[in-house]
Amino acid sequence: MGCGKPTNPIGPIHSAGCVCDVVRAILDIQNQAVRDECQPCTANCFLEPLGGIVSPARSHADTRVFMLITKDGTPFKAFFSSPTADPCICTSVFFRVEDMFDECCATLRVLEPLCSFDSSESTVDLLSRDGCCVNMKKICKVDDWNSTESCITVDLSCFCAVQCIADVDLGICD
Numbered sequence: 001m002g003c004g005k006p007t008n009p010i011g012p013i014h015s016a017g018c019v020c021d022v023v024r025a026i027l028d029i030q031n032q033a034v035r036d037e038c039q040p041c042t043a044n045c046f047l048e049p050l051g052g053i054v055s056p057a058r059s060h061a062d063t064r065v066f067m068l069i070t071k072d073g074t075p076f077k078a079f080f081s082s083p084t085a086d087p088c089i090c091t092s093v094f095f096r097v098e099d100m101f102d103e104c105c106a107t108l109r110v111l112e113p114l115c116s117f118d119s120s121e122s123t124v125d126l127l128s129r130d131g132c133c134v135n136m137k138k139i140c141k142v143d144d145w146n147s148t149e150s151c152i153t154v155d156l157s158c159f160c161a162v163q164c165i166a167d168v169d170l171g172i173c174d
Helices: 018-032
Strands: 063-069 095-101 105-117 120-123 144-155 161-168
Touching (some): 018 063, 018 095, 018 161, 144 161
Antiparallel strands (some): 063 161, 105 144
16 A cells, blocks of 8 residues: 555554654744753654754754655655755755645755765765665765755655654754
8 A cells, every 4th residue: 555545444554644744743843942951862753842853962953854755765855056065966855844834735945965074064965876866875974964045845745754863953043
């Protein structure tokens, strides 16, 4: 059966709108940006307050970085432009939710994937050599993100999963 469809004749195993619910929760958590003590560190997308994923001590997070997984199990990718990035590197699988509307649609900010080398950062080219697919090994090298001006509007009901990666301070509200 397809993603979000019942796999049990008695009823659905999971909600068809679970990705929508998770992204809506991420938006609410980002908007609250509470400064309470963090709960134990987990990668649960519903974990509050913002800053609880990866580093519970992080107190100035304004973004919960996440990936969307397509129905074939691959990360969803989008294009971005950034004045600091190599112009030949323009694809990312990392997002920040900016807004939600019409039940299950969202505006996502595409985040520039970065990797720290010594004391400098460089943009990570996530695509395979032939440029067709996301190179999963390169995703693991990403350890930081930059905000971009690139946004995309998506229908969240087209995705099977959402994976929260980290809580970070991108200076969105500065």
